[in-house]
Amino acid sequence: xxxxxPRAGSARNRKVVLRDYISRAPREDDMALVDxxxxxxxxxxxxxxxxxxxKNLYLSCDPYMRGRMRDFHGSYIPPFxxxxxxxxxxxxxVVDSTHPGFVAGDIVSGMTGWEEYSLIxxxxxxxxxxxxxxxxxxxLGLLGMPGFTAYVGFYEICSPKKGEFVFVSAASGAVGQxxxxxxxxxxxxxxxxxxxxxxxxxxxxxxxxxxxxxxxEEPDLTAALKRYFPEGIxxxxxxxxxxxxxxxxxxxxMHGRIAVCGMVSQHGMTDPSGxxxxxxxxxxxxxxxxxxxxxxxxxxxxxxxxxxxxxxxGKIEYxxxxxxxxxxxxxxxxxxxxxxxxGKQVVCVSQE
Amino acid sequence: xxxxxPRAGSARNRKVVLRDYISRAPREDDMALVDxxxxxxxxxxxxxxxxxxxKNLYLSCDPYMRGRMRDFHGSYIPPFxxxxxxxxxxxxxVVDSTHPGFVAGDIVSGMTGWEEYSLIxxxxxxxxxxxxxxxxxxxLGLLGMPGFTAYVGFYEICSPKKGEFVFVSAASGAVGQxxxxxxxxxxxxxxxxxxxxxxxxxxxxxxxxxxxxxxxEEPDLTAALKRYFPEGIxxxxxxxxxxxxxxxxxxxxMHGRIAVCGMVSQHGMTDPSGxxxxxxxxxxxxxxxxxxxxxxxxxxxxxxxxxxxxxxxGKIEYxxxxxxxxxxxxxxxxxxxxxxxxGKQVVCVSQE
Numbered sequence: 001x002x003x004x005x006p007r008a009g010s011a012r013n014r015k016v017v018l019r020d021y022i023s024r025a026p027r028e029d030d031m032a033l034v035d036x037x038x039x040x041x042x043x044x045x046x047x048x049x050x051x052x053x054x055k056n057l058y059l060s061c062d063p064y065m066r067g068r069m070r071d072f073h074g075s076y077i078p079p080f081x082x083x084x085x086x087x088x089x090x091x092x093x094v095v096d097s098t099h100p101g102f103v104a105g106d107i108v109s110g111m112t113g114w115e116e117y118s119l120i121x122x123x124x125x126x127x128x129x130x131x132x133x134x135x136x137x138x139x140l141g142l143l144g145m146p147g148f149t150a151y152v153g154f155y156e157i158c159s160p161k162k163g164e165f166v167f168v169s170a171a172s173g174a175v176g177q178x179x180x181x182x183x184x185x186x187x188x189x190x191x192x193x194x195x196x197x198x199x200x201x202x203x204x205x206x207x208x209x210x211x212x213x214x215x216x217e218e219p220d221l222t223a224a225l226k227r228y229f230p231e232g233i234x235x236x237x238x239x240x241x242x243x244x245x246x247x248x249x250x251x252x253x254m255h256g257r258i259a260v261c262g263m264v265s266q267h268g269m270t271d272p273s274g275x276x277x278x279x280x281x282x283x284x285x286x287x288x289x290x291x292x293x294x295x296x297x298x299x300x301x302x303x304x305x306x307x308x309x310x311x312x313x314g315k316i317e318y319x320x321x322x323x324x325x326x327x328x329x330x331x332x333x334x335x336x337x338x339x340x341x342x343g344k345q346v347v348c349v350s351q352e
Numbered sequence: 353x354x355x356x357x358p359r360a361g362s363a364r365n366r367k368v369v370l371r372d373y374i375s376r377a378p379r380e381d382d383m384a385l386v387d388x389x390x391x392x393x394x395x396x397x398x399x400x401x402x403x404x405x406x407k408n409l410y411l412s413c414d415p416y417m418r419g420r421m422r423d424f425h426g427s428y429i430p431p432f433x434x435x436x437x438x439x440x441x442x443x444x445x446v447v448d449s450t451h452p453g454f455v456a457g458d459i460v461s462g463m464t465g466w467e468e469y470s471l472i473x474x475x476x477x478x479x480x481x482x483x484x485x486x487x488x489x490x491x492l493g494l495l496g497m498p499g500f501t502a503y504v505g506f507y508e509i510c511s512p513k514k515g516e517f518v519f520v521s522a523a524s525g526a527v528g529q530x531x532x533x534x535x536x537x538x539x540x541x542x543x544x545x546x547x548x549x550x551x552x553x554x555x556x557x558x559x560x561x562x563x564x565x566x567x568x569e570e571p572d573l574t575a576a577l578k579r580y581f582p583e584g585i586x587x588x589x590x591x592x593x594x595x596x597x598x599x600x601x602x603x604x605x606m607h608g609r610i611a612v613c614g615m616v617s618q619h620g621m622t623d624p625s626g627x628x629x630x631x632x633x634x635x636x637x638x639x640x641x642x643x644x645x646x647x648x649x650x651x652x653x654x655x656x657x658x659x660x661x662x663x664x665x666g667k668i669e670y671x672x673x674x675x676x677x678x679x680x681x682x683x684x685x686x687x688x689x690x691x692x693x694x695g696k697q698v699v700c701v702s703q704e
Contacts (some may be wrong), residue, residue, distance in 0.1 A: 285642065292635070
C-alpha cells in the first residue's frame with residue numbers, strides 16, 4: 001500500500017476526485033483515482049496560517065456525503081468541487097505541523113481528504129485522539145460522528161422514557177446500531193429494520209434488539225410495523241424517508257417523536273412518491289425534528305466517556321465494514337446506497 | 353325562522369343529517385335538512401343522568417368536521433353517524449336543565465347538534481358564557497376553539513421571538529386571522545396568503561399583516577415566498593398542507609418551527625402528490641409539531657381574558673361570515689373548502 005517513504009522529502013499522493021456533479025445515486029465511475037504527483041512531506045513555507053500535514057489512515061464513508069455531490073449550495077455544507085479531492089472524516093497521523101496544538105506523530109480525527117496525504121489548513125477543527133485499546137478506526141463510528149449522531153438524536157431529540165417503544169430504520173448501519181443499543185440501555189423496547197436477513201440476525205444476536213425484520217421481505221410496511229408494535233411507536237429514529245416514513249406515521253402513538261437525521265435528506269430529492277401521511281401529525285400530536293450532531297458539540301466529551309465505558313464493559317457492541325486500500329473507496333461509498341455494507345463502512349488507507 | 357313557541361310543551365325540530373360517509377371534499381347534497389318531528393321542551397324524565405335541553409342560536413362551520421364525515425375511526429374524535437344529526441360547536445340558550453350547573457336562560461357554548469333544539473347529555477362539557485358587549489357568535493371564533501387554536505399554536509408550539517418572520521396560510525380564516533394579529537402584537541413580521549384579492553386586502557387593511565398575497569395568482573409558490581421572505585421564514589402556521597407546505601419548507605430559516613393544525617389532516621388523505629421537501633428538516637434543523645387545542649385547556653381562561661381585553665382595546669380585529677338559517681348550514685360548510693367564506697364561518701339558527 002505504501003507509496004513513499006515518509007522520511008524522504010516527498011511522497012507520491014494518490015487521491016480520489018469527484019468527476020462531476022450528480023443528482024442520482026452515486027456510481028463508482030462518478031469518482032476517479034488519480035495520481036496527485038509528489039507532495040512535500042512538510043507544511044509549505046509561506047502558508048496563510050498554521051497548518052498540519054497528515055498521513056491518512058482511515059476514511060469514513062457516510063451517507064451525507066452524497067449531498068455534497070450535488071450542485072446545490074443551499075445546504076449546511078458546501079458541495080465538493082468537480083476535479084478536486086473528495087473530503088470526508090478520517091483518522092490520520094500528523095507528519096508535520098506549524099500549529100502549536102499538534103506535533104508529528106499525533107493521531108487526529110476530523111475533516112480530511114480522500115488521499116494519502118492531506119494538508120489541513122484549519123487544524124483547530126481536528127480532534128487529537130488519546131489512544132487506548134479501542135481500534136483507531138472506531139473514532140469514525142462508535143466514538144465519532146455517527147455514534148455522536150445516535151447519542152444526540154436519542155437523548156436530546158427523542159426525549160426517551162423507560163418502557164417506550166422505539167423503532168430504528170437502517171438499524172445495522174453506523175448510526176442505527178448505536179441508537180438501538182442506547183435505547184435498550186435506557187429500558188426501551190426496540191425493533192430495527194434492515195435490508196438483508198444477515199443484518200436482521202446481527203440486530204437480534206449481536207446488538208440485542210428485541211425484534212428486527214427485513215423490510216425487503218415485507219409487502220406491506222404498515223402491516224409489518226403493526227405486527228411489531230401492536231400498541232404503536234413512541235420514538236422513530238428516521239434514517240431512510242420514503243415509504244417507511246409513511247408507514248411509521250400511521251403506526252405512531254399519541255405524542256410520538258420522530259428524530260430526523262441522515263438519509264431522508266437524500267431520498268427526498270429523488271423520491272417521486274412524496275410523503276403522504278403527515279396528516280397523522282395533528283391527531284397524534286407528533287413532533288418531527290431535524291438535527292445535526294455538530295450543534296451539540298459541547299456534549300462530545302461526555303459522549304466519548306459514555307461510549308468508551310460502555311464499550312469496554314461489553315454493554316455496547318460495534319460492527320464495522322472495512323475496505324482495504326484507497327482505490328476501493330469509491331466502491332465502498334457506493335455500496336452504502338445499496339445496503340452492501342454490514343455495519344459502519346470505513347476505508348483503510350494505511351495501517352502504517 | 354322560529355318554528356315553535358318555546359312556551360308550548362313541544363316544538364318542531366328541523367335538523368341537518370349526514371347522508372353517508374364521504375372520502376372526497378363535501379358537497380351540499382351530502383347533507384340533508386330533515387324534519388325531526390316534535391321534541392318536548394323539557395329534559396325527558398328517566399334520563400340516564402343530568403342533561404340540558406338547549407335552543408341553538410349559532411353553529412360553527414369548522415374544517416376539522418370534514419374528518420368526521422369519513423368512515424375512519426382512528427382519529428381523536430369519532431366519525432358522524434350517517435342518518436344522524438351533524439355535531440358541531442355552537443352557542444345556545446338553555447331551555448331546561450336537570451344539571452345543577454345550568455338553569456333555563458343560561459347562554460352556553462360547546463358541542464351541540466345542527467338542529468334547532470338539542471338534548472345534551474354531557475352538560476359538564478358546556479361552557480357558560482358571561483354575556484358582555486361582545487357578540488355571542490364570537491364565542492365560536494375569536495373567543496372559541498379557532499381563537500384558542502391560534503393562541504395555543506402560536507405561543508405554545510411556535511416559541512415566537514420578537515422580530516421573527518412569520519408566515520400564515522389560509523390567513524383570513526378563523527384561525528389564521530388571529531395568528532397573524534397575535535404575531536404582530538408580539539413584534540413579528542407577518543405575511544399571510546389567501547385565495548382572493550378581497551381577502552388579501554382584508555389581511556393588510558383590517559388585520560394589519562405586513563404583507564399578503566393571493567396564492568392562486570402565484571405560478572411559483574417557492575418564488576413568491578422568497579420574494580416576501582428574502583431572509584426566510586422562522587415560523588409557519590400550517591393550515592393547508594400540499595404544495596404550500598413544500599414551498600415553505602424550501603424557504604424556512606435555520607431552526608424554524610412549523611405548527612401543524614387543521615386542514616393538513618384533510619388534504620393529506622387526498623393529496624396525490626405528497627410532500628417532497630422534508631429533506632429540508634435536517635440541514636435547517638426544523639421542527640414540525642402537530643397539536644390540538646384541547647390539550648392546553650388549562651390556558652383557556654387566560655386566553656379569554658387576553659382576547660377580550662385586546663378586542664375591546666381595538667388591538668385585535670375579528671371578521672366573521674354569517675349565514676342565516678339552519679337550512680343554509682350545508683352550503684356554508686361546503687363553502688369552507690372552496691374558500692367562499694370571508695372570515696370565520698358561522699350559521700345563525702335563531703337570533704331569538
